[in-house]
Amino acid sequence: MEIESENSKKQIQNEDENFFQTIGSRKKLKTLKVIPNLPKWIDESVNYSGDIQNNSVGLNEIEQPIDDCLLNTLRKNGIEKLFPVQKEVIPKLMESLKKKKYFRPRDICVLSPTGSGKTFAYSIPVIQYLLDRIVTQIRVLVILPVKDLANQVYKVFQNFCENTTLRVGLATGSSSSNTFYKPNADGTQTICLVDILIATPGKLVDLIMNNEDSGRDFHLRNLEILIIDEADRMMNETQLQWLSTIEYAVHGSSRKFYCPCLTPNAESLQCNYNVDPLCACSTFQMRKTLFKILFSVTFTTDPEKIDNLSLYKPLLINMNSSNNDDLSERIKPVALPENLKELMVISDQDKKPLILWHLMKNLGYKRILCFANSIVNAHRLGQLMKKLPELIVHELHSKQNIHKRTKILKKFANGSIHILISTDVTARGMDIDGIDCVVSYDLPRNETAYIHRIGRTARAGKQGTAITLISPDQLKHFNIILRRTHKFSSTSNDKNK
Numbered sequence: 001m002e003i004e005s006e007n008s009k010k011q012i013q014n015e016d017e018n019f020f021q022t023i024g025s026r027k028k029l030k031t032l033k034v035i036p037n038l039p040k041w042i043d044e045s046v047n048y049s050g051d052i053q054n055n056s057v058g059l060n061e062i063e064q065p066i067d068d069c070l071l072n073t074l075r076k077n078g079i080e081k082l083f084p085v086q087k088e089v090i091p092k093l094m095e096s097l098k099k100k101k102y103f104r105p106r107d108i109c110v111l112s113p114t115g116s117g118k119t120f121a122y123s124i125p126v127i128q129y130l131l132d133r134i135v136t137q138i139r140v141l142v143i144l145p146v147k148d149l150a151n152q153v154y155k156v157f158q159n160f161c162e163n164t165t166l167r168v169g170l171a172t173g174s175s176s177s178n179t180f181y182k183p184n185a186d187g188t189q190t191i192c193l194v195d196i197l198i199a200t201p202g203k204l205v206d207l208i209m210n211n212e213d214s215g216r217d218f219h220l221r222n223l224e225i226l227i228i229d230e231a232d233r234m235m236n237e238t239q240l241q242w243l244s245t246i247e248y249a250v251h252g253s254s255r256k257f258y259c260p261c262l263t264p265n266a267e268s269l270q271c272n273y274n275v276d277p278l279c280a281c282s283t284f285q286m287r288k289t290l291f292k293i294l295f296s297v298t299f300t301t302d303p304e305k306i307d308n309l310s311l312y313k314p315l316l317i318n319m320n321s322s323n324n325d326d327l328s329e330r331i332k333p334v335a336l337p338e339n340l341k342e343l344m345v346i347s348d349q350d351k352k353p354l355i356l357w358h359l360m361k362n363l364g365y366k367r368i369l370c371f372a373n374s375i376v377n378a379h380r381l382g383q384l385m386k387k388l389p390e391l392i393v394h395e396l397h398s399k400q401n402i403h404k405r406t407k408i409l410k411k412f413a414n415g416s417i418h419i420l421i422s423t424d425v426t427a428r429g430m431d432i433d434g435i436d437c438v439v440s441y442d443l444p445r446n447e448t449a450y451i452h453r454i455g456r457t458a459r460a461g462k463q464g465t466a467i468t469l470i471s472p473d474q475l476k477h478f479n480i481i482l483r484r485t486h487k488f489s490s491t492s493n494d495k496n497k
């Protein structure tokens with residue numbers, strides 16, 4: 001009897017466990033994996049190998065020839081070969097831009113690892129496209145998430161445009177000049193002063209909106225090409241609604257227009273030229289279309305965010321060459337720089353500053369970029385490290401103004417600073433020459449942050465080391481980050497782990 005009642009008790013308990021989740025219980029419930037419903041164009045991506053060592057080509061070896069003045073600038077900067085992303089993307093963009101007069105080009109989205117040369121991949125073809133323009137108008141807009149990055153890209157464009165008649169403008173919160181248009185001699189018209197505008201979203205929205213309010217002379221009615229660098233980060237800047245503001249500034253109040261060829265009753269149907277097939281009306285409106293080009297290391301798997309970009313028949317070029325069957329995994333960060341060595345040091349929190357000192361003094365690293373998770377942490381560590389002998393240490397964070405940050409970065413690049421302790425403000429896109437070691441002093445929050453941090457070294461095919469300092473209790477979290485980062489990375493990366 002007793003045994004029977006024991007059994008029935010157990011049975012009831014098991015049934016209960018199946019129906020109820022007890023809060024705080026250790027039992028793991030199987031959770032179903034959510035598979036995002038991603039658009040078909042991601043499945044139809046064209047994949048290439050991003051191997052800089054084996055897949056670079058000579059400057060004259062691509063299908064569409066690069067103009068002599070751009071070739072001269074490249075050679076002057078010591079560039080003799082085009083990296084894989086440049087080899088694949090430059091001819092495709094040139095071809096799309098050539099045909100742009102007659103056909104609306106497919107929008108292009110490029111995924112490529114950190115330090116693989118994405119900036120040249122978009123700057124060369126758009127400058128070449130503008131070389132024979134007659135009237136100066138803002139025709140190209142490059143959007144970047146932060147001032148420091150916008151500054152960096154501005155310098156690249158300025159360098160390429162030096163021996164041309166093209167003018168480049170910079171619109172960030174701290175840019176010294178905000179004059180992009182001026183009145184002509186008799187004051188009857190306005191003259192545009194820039195062909196290519198590099199901007200951060202906040203400043204650009206401010207220029208567009210204030211122009212509307214106060215009648216200033218800023219407009220984007222002639223904009224033809226929109227380049228979105230660090231596209232995945234830009235997709236998160238939703239609070240400003242920067243993309244719809246730009247599109248509004250280009251197209252005016254309505255992006256739709258009446259399409260009489262599709263219906264006898266013209267008023268009853270509007271043809272959305274973003275999604276509908278080309279027709280007589282849409283070709284008539286061709287001048288008003290905006291060619292969108294996106295560059296990123298990582299990409300969102302959120303279908304809503306992708307949809308918000310309203311891309312036109314997008315073509316995805318993936319330099320990560322992962323052929324994973326799972327669509328959502330294909331656009332995740334997969335490839336790391338080829339010559340990157342990843343290391344981790346398990347240490348108690350109070351020993352970490354000494355490890356940093358040891359790396360510099362005993363292991364011979366010359367220039368270390370060290371990441372902390374907050375301004376307070378960076379400042380505290382900076383103050384402590386400054387007390388250690390024979391080390392020149394500086395800190396860098398968003399509370400410093402852009403001029404101070406630029407000055408520090410310049411000093412760091414020319415070797416006058418040994419260790420730069422930074423928040424994640426420098427983690428994305430910053431190209432600082434000669435960093436031989438990146439240290440994550442605080443554990444990065446996720447795999448995306450980790451990939452961007454370690455991507456500050458081993459750039460352009462060079463060697464580099466990334467070291468993560470972790471306390472024993474962080475090991476589990478760091479393992480998850482590593483597993484996600486290396487899930488599909490190539491064997492060349494695996495051997496460096």
Ligand SMILES: Nc1ncnc2c1ncn2[C@@H]1O[C@H](COP(=O)(O)OP(=O)(O)OP(=O)(O)O)[C@@H](O)[C@H]1O
Nearest residue numbers: 079081082083114115116117118119120429431460
């Ligand atoms: N063909 C080339 N030959 C030699 N160096 C190059 C070449 N192309 C680019 N570089 C150099 O490689 C470095 C990295 O380039 P870039 O900043 O464009 O990389 P990125 O892919 O945009 O990186 P991130 O994703 O981190 O922003 C730069 O210093 C650039 O001058």
